[in-house]
Amino acid sequence: MIQASHIDDLAQRLAALVPSGLKDAREDLGANFRAALQSGLSKLDLVTREEFDVQRCVLLRTREKIEELERQVARLEAALSAQPRH
Structure with a gap:
């Protein structure tokens, strides 16, 4: 399956795209992105x-x-x- 470090990296990159006015929400968004990515990828039949x-x-x-x-x-x-x- 996809390594957790790759998911974390992608979540951080997505969070970095958040406008600078929402910096306070960036950490929460990063966690939400990470959870959404893990959930979505776990549903896929990957090898x-x-x-x-x-x-x-x-x-x-x-x-x-x-x-x-x-x-x-x-x-x-x-x-x-x-x-x-x-």
Whole structure:
């Protein structure tokens, strides 16, 4: 999932965008931004980069196996069609 430090950083950057006349509210807004971000992100079905990379490797290996099986089927079909029919 997303690291808490990234959420805190984003919340601080959002709070920094608050107009200077609302500096007193900036801390409260930062906390509210942080809570809203955590709540919204927790509802998403996200995976870590490591999990993504593992699944990508699995997908690539699966694709390679499928391509090899397709070549094997094509060779077998060619061999069958080359046999004389009785």
